[in-house]
Amino acid sequence: MLDEFIALDHAFAQNRLDKHNILGLLRHPFQHRSRLKMLLCGSLAIEELQHWASYLVNVRTVHLSYLTEAETYQLIEAQILVCATTKTLANGY
Secondary structure, three states, X not given: OEEOOHHHHHHHHOOOOOHHHHXXXXXXXXXXXXXXXXXXXXXXXXXXXXXXXXXXXXXXXXXXXXXXXXXXXXXXXXXXXXXXXXXXXXXXX
């Protein structure tokens, strides 16, 4: 999970981080590992961040309202469980 990814965008704009290296590192595994998931959290839509658009091509945007703590855990843990179950079934365990 990457919370408030806007902070990375600010670092790119100030040349404190190299956007090609960082976003390239994020893009590669998501293009080649279908079971790998990342949750990006922020108040801006991904389309508003021009540096990100060409790197995160397989993104699904889900608009959420405020979540309770229990709902937050459920959102994260459900994806972990799905990934773990898929891996277990794929390996024959």
